[in-house]
Amino acid sequence: MLKIDNLIVKVKSMNKQILNGVNLEVNKGEIHCIMGKNGSGKSTLGHVIMGNPDYEIIDGEIYFNNELINEIPTNERAIKGIYLAFQNPIEIPGVTLANFFRYTTKKFYPDNIPYPKIRKQIIELLNKFGIPEDTMRRYLNEGFSGGERKRIEAMQLLVYKPKLAILDEIDSGLDIDGLKSVVKYIVEYVQNNPDTSIIFITHYSRLLQYLTPDKVHVMINGKIVLTGDKSLAKEIDEKGYSWLESSMAVEN
C-alpha cells in the first residue's frame, strides 16, 4: 500500500532538513503507530505523504499502491485514497461545514447519489462522533474547540473512505472519553473495511490503550530508529524517549 524509501525532506519556509532518510512500509489493512517527540519529524512525514507544498523532497521515493507519487499534487493523492487528519486543521472563514462537505463529497461519491442522501450520512456520522448537527452551519474550524476539530478530522475518514489514513496527533485536544470513542469508531471502521490502512502519529502512548497496532515505530531526528509492536510503546511510556536517544548517540 505505502512504501517509503530513504526519504530526505526539507521545509522550504525554514530552509531546514527535517527528514533524514525515512524508510517505511505499510501493507493493506495494517494499523501503524509512529511515535516521537515534538520536532522528531513525525508530522512532517504525514504532510510529505499528503504532498504539502511547503516540503521539498531532496531524495527518496514515496510509492502508493506501487505508483511513485513524489510529484503528484495533493488533491490527486486525496482522490487516489490518501487522507490526512490534520493536527491543526485550518480555518476557512465564511465556509460552512455544510458547504465544505458539499464540495468535497462530490470528489468521493458517485454522481448518481443525491446530495441529501450523503448529507444525511454526514449528519449521522457527526452525531456518532459527538458533534451536534447545527455545527453544519458553522464556519469550518473557526472557533471550534480542540476537541471539536479532532472529532471532525477523524470523522471525515468515514466520509471519504480512504485507502490510507494518517491521523496526526488525534489524541491531543481530546479528553479520555472522547479519545476512547474516536479510536473505537476508527478501529471499528477498519474491521469493517479490512483493506484500509491507518497510521496514527502520536507523542503519547495513551492512544495505544484503545487499539493494538500491527507495528509501532519510533522517530528520532527525522529517522525511524526502531520498529516493534505494542510493547515498544510501553517501554517508551516507562523510560521516555531519552534512552533511545542515548543509545543512538552510542551507535553514532
Add this chain to the structure above:
Amino acid sequence: MEDRSILELREMAKEYKYDFKDPYLYKEIFEKGLDEDKVIKISKIKGEPEWMTEFRVRAYRIFISKPMPTWGNTELLSQINFDDIHYYVKPQDDHKTSWEEVPEYIKKTFERLGIPEAERKFLAGVTAQYESEVVYHSVREDLAKQGVIFTDMDTGLKEHPELVRKYFGTVIPPEDNKFAALNSAVWSGGSFVYVPPNVKVSIPLQAYFRINAKNMGQFERTLIIADEGSEVTYIEGCTAPVYSSHSLHSAVVEIIALPNSKVQYITIQNWSRDVFNLVTKRAVAHKNAKVGWIDANIGSLLTMKYPSIYLIGENATGEIISVAFAKTGQHQDAGSKIVLAAPRTSATVTSKSISIGSGRASYRGLVKVYKEAVDSKVNVQCDALLLDPESRTDTYPVIEVHQPKAAITHEATVSKISEQQLYYLMSRGLSPEEAKTLIVHGFIESFIKELPMEYAVEMNRLIALEMEGSVG
C-alpha cells in the same frame, strides 16, 4: 443557505453567457455624439412636459462645463470618447405590459437572461430595458390595487407628473458630477417606484438592463419613493454583449425613504468587459427610515460607483454591503458615502473586494458627520482579498467629523489566500481552482446571505464563472 451549490452550477458557467448579440433592428438611432438639439429631440420624442426639457438642457450645459474627474482611474476615463457614442437608441416597438406582445428577438434575449422566468417564480414586478427604452413591464395586480406604482420612468413622468416633479433630481441634482449631469440631459428608461404609506411589498421588484448595440450609451434613471411606513426591495441586473469598442452606462438612482419606511436596493452588475459603468446612486433617509444598498460589481471595464445614504432624520439607519470582483484588465472603483445629519443616526458599511490576476479593486469611502448628529455611529469594514501576486487593492477613506459625540470606526484588511488553506482543501480532494472558489465564496458569505435565494444562486454561479481559469 447551506444547500446552495456552486459546483453543479459551474458546468453552466463555462463562458460569459451573456455574450450574444441581436441583429440591429431599431426604430430610431441617433447619430453618434451629443449637442443641445439632440437633448431637446429626446425630450420631444418622449413628449415630455416643458419643465423636463428645460431640466435636460440645463443639465447638458452643466455636463459640458464640468471637467472630467481628476481622481479615480483617469487613464481609463480618458479613453471615453463622448463623440463616439449613440446617446439614444429606440428598439422597434414601444413597451409592452404583456410578454406575448414583446417582439420575438427581444423576447428571446430576455428569455436567455431568465426573464420572465424569474418573474413567474417570485417577483412582484419586472421592468426590462433594452437599449434606451423599456420594452417590457409588469406589476402584480394585488400590488397595483394597493396603489403601488412600478413603471418605467418615462411612463411615470407621463402618468404621475406631480410626484415625479416633486422628487426628480432632488437627491442627485445635475450639478453633482459630470456623469450625473450627462444622465440628467439624456436619460431614458429606468424605473419609477412609489409605495404608498404603510404598504409593505414583501417580494422584490426587479429591473433588467441590457445593452445590445455597439458604442451605445445607456442612461437609465430610477426614482424610488417609499412613503411613510412602507417597505420595498428592488433588484437590478445588467448585462451586455462583448464588443471591442466601449459602451457607456451612466445611470442615476435616487431613493427617498420617508419616515419609518424601509428600502433595500440590490444590484448585481455584470456588464461585459468593455463597458464603462459610471453610476450615481444616492438615498435620503428620513426619521426612523432604513435604507440598504446591496451592491455587487462583477463586470465592466471600469466601474466608478459609490452608493450613498444621507441620514437626515432622527434614528435613521443605513447599510451598504458591497462586493467587487476585479479580474485582469478591470478596475472596480467602488465604495460608499455616508452622511449623518441628524441625532442618533447610524450606518454600517461592509465592503469586500476580490482582485484576480492584475485586476484592481479600490474602496473609496466618505463618512461625514454633521454637528447635528449627536450619539450617531458609523462602522466601516473593508476587506480585500488578493488572489495573485500582481493583484491590486487600494483604500481611500475620508472621514469628516463635526460632532464629538459620534462613534466612528474604520477597519480595513487585506488578505491573500494562504498556502495552508489551499493545501488543506486540496487534501480533501479539491483542485486548486475549486479550493480558491470555495475560499472566495466564504469571503463574501456575509454578502450572499443578504440576497434572496434566487439571486444567491445566480451570484454563486457568477463567482464560479469568475474563478474559471483564474488559477495560473
